[in-house]
Amino acid sequence: MTDLLGYIKQLGYPIRESQPVRGGDINRAALLLLDDGRQLFLKYNRHPQAAQMLRTEKMGLALLGASRVIATPKIFAQGEAPGEWAFLLLEYIAPGHKNRPFWQQFGASLAALHGSTSAQFGFAHDNFIGSLPQPNGRLDSWPEFYADRRLRPQMKQARDAGLLDRHDGQQLEKLCSRIGQVCPEEAPALIHGDLWSGNFLCNPQGAPVLIDPAACYAHREMDIAMSRLFGGFDDAFYLAYNEAWPLEPGFEKRVDIYQLYYLLVHVNLFGASYVDAVHQVLKAYA
Numbered sequence: 001m002t003d004l005l006g007y008i009k010q011l012g013y014p015i016r017e018s019q020p021v022r023g024g025d026i027n028r029a030a031l032l033l034l035d036d037g038r039q040l041f042l043k044y045n046r047h048p049q050a051a052q053m054l055r056t057e058k059m060g061l062a063l064l065g066a067s068r069v070i071a072t073p074k075i076f077a078q079g080e081a082p083g084e085w086a087f088l089l090l091e092y093i094a095p096g097h098k099n100r101p102f103w104q105q106f107g108a109s110l111a112a113l114h115g116s117t118s119a120q121f122g123f124a125h126d127n128f129i130g131s132l133p134q135p136n137g138r139l140d141s142w143p144e145f146y147a148d149r150r151l152r153p154q155m156k157q158a159r160d161a162g163l164l165d166r167h168d169g170q171q172l173e174k175l176c177s178r179i180g181q182v183c184p185e186e187a188p189a190l191i192h193g194d195l196w197s198g199n200f201l202c203n204p205q206g207a208p209v210l211i212d213p214a215a216c217y218a219h220r221e222m223d224i225a226m227s228r229l230f231g232g233f234d235d236a237f238y239l240a241y242n243e244a245w246p247l248e249p250g251f252e253k254r255v256d257i258y259q260l261y262y263l264l265v266h267v268n269l270f271g272a273s274y275v276d277a278v279h280q281v282l283k284a285y286a
Contacts, residue, residue: 001018001028001030001044001085003081003082003083003085004044004081004082004083004085004087005018005032006082007081007082007085008032008042008077008081008087008089011077013032013034013040013076013077013089014034014035014036015032015033015034015035016033016034016035017032017033018030018031018032018033018042019031019033021041024043025130025269026045026047026053026130026131027043027044027045027050027054028043028044028045029041029042029043029044030042030044031092032089032092039092039094040076040089040090040091040092041073041089041090041091041092041093042087042088042089042090043057043087043088043090044085044086044087044088045085045086045087046083046084046085046086047086047131049128049131050086051079051080051086052128053086053128053131054078054086054087054088055078056125056126056127056128057088057127057128057212057213058075058078058088059125059127060127060193060213060214060215061073061075061090061210061211061213062075063190063213063215064113064190064192064210064213064215067112067113067116067190069109069112069113069115069116070106070109070110070112070113070208070209070210071203071207071208071209071210072209072210072211072213073090073091073092073093073209073211074090074091075088075089075090075091076089076090076091077089093201093203093209093211094203094204095201095202095204096202096203096204096205096206096207097202097206098202098234099206100234100236101206102202102206102207102208103233103234103235103236103237103240104236104237104239104240105206105207105208105240106200106208106233106237106240107236107237107238107239107240107241107242107243107244108240108241108243108244109208110192110195110223110237110241111240111241111244111245112244113189113190113191113192114189114190114191114220114223114245115189115245116189116190117187117188117189117190117217118188118190118217119188120138120139120140120188120217121138121139121140121141121142121145121149121188121216121217121218121219122136122137122138122139122145122149122188122216122217123136123138123215123216123217124136127214127215127216128214129193129194129214129265130194130265130269131269132154132157132265132268132269133153134149134150134193134214134216135149135153136149136216137149141180142179142180142183142185142186142188142218142219143176143179143180143183145218146176146179146183146218146219146261147176147179150261151172151175151176151260151261151264152172152176154261154264154265154267154268155168155169155172155264157268158264158267158268161268163267163268163271163272163275164267164275164278168278168279168282171282171283171285171286172282174285174286175257175260175281175282175285175286178285179257182253182254182257183219183221183254183257183258184248184250186219186220186248188217188218188219189217189218189219189220190215190216190217191215191216191217191218191219191220191222191223192210192213192214192215192223193213193214193215193216193218193222193223194212194213194214194226194262195223195226195227196226196227196229196230197230197231197233198212199211199212199213219258220245221247221251221254221255221258222258222261224238224241224247224251224255224258225255225256225258225259225262226258226259226262228255228259229259229262229263256280256281256284257281257285259281260278260281260282263277263278263281264278
């Protein structure tokens, strides 16, 4: 890592001290203390696709931040350094207290973010969810986009790895044929794309800050479904969101169709322990 820190110093960031930060599954991270007292957050990786991953993360952060309705960390630098290091240098967000006003602001701000729209589902470029490629080729139809750009690529990868089988693929096709019947028709919404509890922060002022996006224009219910996959957020978050922009009736009956994408992602990232959850969703729609 010495060569990476030396390169960052050459960019104009005099580093006095670096401390490793734990918690990420994909990238390494460090807290940098500069000579002028500033603190910066460094993500870095030597994986062959790391440069592309961090480049699209930077673009996603910039897109979400440009909405001006919810904060993202300031971006200082992104690139490649000697030693085959890819890196992303960000503002360090000191932790604040997640109280009820925080959750209320977070819910209302997410609804406002989802109000940013586009003519088509998708995005200008492909990106990643975790370390997995996420295709974003634009399409007019949500059922077509969700099936072709989200569910089928993840199913193919899982089948190629022997984690799911031909029968699972057949059941997925039955589910794909019902997406238009189950999901309400809405305009494409700007979403975070991977909204679980590890991908947002509370800053010292008590405001939400989004990190690690898999941003695109999709159905807004994707973010709400992902937020509920592993225990959910505080009730105040959902109350504030629905007060700002109510979900269409019947969300409880269709939440699993959105969560299926994230479950397939977890199968491909972490293995067979998520297969049963995938089977439960497929069975419900088969």
